[in-house]
Each structure stands twice: as structure tokens, then as C-alpha cells.
Amino acid sequence: MIKGGYRLKIAVANLANREYKVQEVEEDFAIENIGGRGWGARIIYDSFSQRIDAFDPMNRLVIASGPLSGLLVPCSGKLSISAISPATGLYGDSNVGGGFAPTLKRAGFDALIVDGVAKEPTYILIEDGWVGFKDAKHLWGKFTMDTEAALKRDEGREASIIAIGPAGENLVKIACIGSDFGRQAGRTGMGAVMGHKRLKAV
Known part of the structure; x- marks a missing residue:
């Protein structure tokens, strides 16, 4: 049930040990930190007491939808x-x-936090409140649209996907994240963060 536009749940996935937990969110947090950008900024701010490098395994990737x-x-x-x-x-x-964003919410979560670094190329599958970790070695090296096409064949045409291409894999500091066969999250090099974590797609 969506309460006021929120599920009030975050999936926290650890790539290093391939485990996840579900974190309940207080309504006050959602009200005080509006939208996906507000949630991301607050989670990153609260996670670190000192400056860290973007390619530190402790860096967290926050993928968040908004209340609408x-x-x-x-x-x-x-x-x-x-x-x-x-x-x-x-x-x-x-x-x-x-x-x-709406597909993430329908799958049961307002946000996904990705911690750690995978030993091998991995993609995360989210479905009906469950989070799985799958091998992505066969996808490594592919462009984003080819990756999306392959995952839609494997996981179903209704799947919604974000993915990185060779720029992210090679830690280009301005690498994008692709989605929906041509849309791009094109600022601040978030694709390189995914690449460092060996996270090919979600």
C-alpha cells in the first residue's frame, strides 16, 4: 500500500556478500526529505562522517523514486x-x-541502496519485495541498449532497467547510466560508481 505517495521501504543490497535487507522508513523522514533527490542527499550525508573517495568500497549508490x-x-x-x-x-x-521509478515502487520499494563491490559483474533483480543478485559476465562490455534488450529477453519484456556501458565499466568519471533505450542519467558520473561496484544493471 502506498501511503501518501510512499511505500516507506528501502531495499539495502550488499554486493560483496550478495545479501539484502529491507529498511522501514519513518514518515517524518519522507516528509522532511522530499523526493528521490532529498532521500539520496540525506542518506549520503548521514552515511559518512568524513570525506571518502568515489571509488571507495564504502561509497553508497542511492537509487530513489519520488512521491509522485x-x-x-x-x-x-x-x-x-x-x-x-x-x-x-x-x-x-x-x-x-x-x-x-514507478516500476521500482510497484516492486515494493521507494529506493534501493547499493553497498559494497561485487567480486564479479552482477546485476540486481527486484521483484515483488524481493532482491536477487545475478551473474552479469555475459553482459559486461555491452552497450546500454544491448544490455537492456538482453535483460528484457531474460527477465521479461515488462522489466524496467537501468544499465551502464563500457564507459561506466572502465570508470570514466563522467559515465552515464542508461534506461529505456536512450534515456540517460547524465550528470556527475554515476555510471562510473556502478562500474566500480561491478554492477552492470538493475
Whole structure:
């Protein structure tokens, strides 16, 4: 049940040990930190007491929808992606429109926090309140649109996907994250953060 536009749940996925937990969110947190960008900024701010490098395994990637995602409101499908930026060394966020934000919410979560670094290329699958970790070695090296096409064949045409291409894999500090066959989260190098974590797609 969506309460006031929120599920009030965050999935926290650890790539290092391939485990996840579900974190309940207080309503006050949602009210005080509005939208996916607000959630991302607050989570990153609260996570670190000192400056860290963007390619530190402790860096967290926050993928968050907003309160209007999934509702019949124009231009409400934005997804916010936040982390310490490899482009600036400071907090960074980027956003992308399309189907991922409402699909994440329908899958049971307002946000996904990705911790740690995977041993091998991995993609995360979220479905009906569950989070899984799958091998992505066969996808590594592919461009984002080819990755999306392959995952839609494997996981179903209704899947909504964010993915990185060779720039992210090679830690280019301005690498984008692609979605919906041509949309891009194009600011602050969030694709390189995914690449460092060996996270090919969600």
C-alpha cells in the first residue's frame, strides 16, 4: 500500500556478500526529505562522517523514486541516483525519466541502496519485495541498449532497467547510466560508481 505517495521501504543490497535487507522508513523522514533527490542527499550525508573517495568500497549508490512516481501526474517518472561523485569528489546526483521509478515502487520499494563491490559483474533483480543478485559476465562490455534488450529477453519484456556501458565499466568519471533505450542519467558520473561496484544493471 502506498501511503501518501510512499511505500516507506528501502531495499539495502550488499554486493560483496550478495545479501539484502529491507529498511522501514519513518514518515517524518519522507516528509522532511522530499523526493528521490532529498532521500539520496540525506542518506549520503548521514552515511559518512568524513570525506571518502568515489571509488571507495564504502561509497553508497542511492537509487530513489519520488512521491509522485507511479501516479497519474505529468512528468512524475523521474528517478534520482546519488553517490559521492567521481567527477567532483563531492556529493553528486543525477536523474533520468521513464519507467524505472514507478516500476521500482510497484516492486515494493521507494529506493534501493547499493553497498559494497561485487567480486564479479552482477546485476540486481527486484521483484515483488524481493532482491536477487545475478551473474552479469555475459553482459559486461555491452552497450546500454544491448544490455537492456538482453535483460528484457531474460527477465521479461515488462522489466524496467537501468544499465551502464563500457564507459561506466572502465570508470570514466563522467559515465552515464542508461534506461529505456536512450534515456540517460547524465550528470556527475554515476555510471562510473556502478562500474566500480561491478554492477552492470538493475
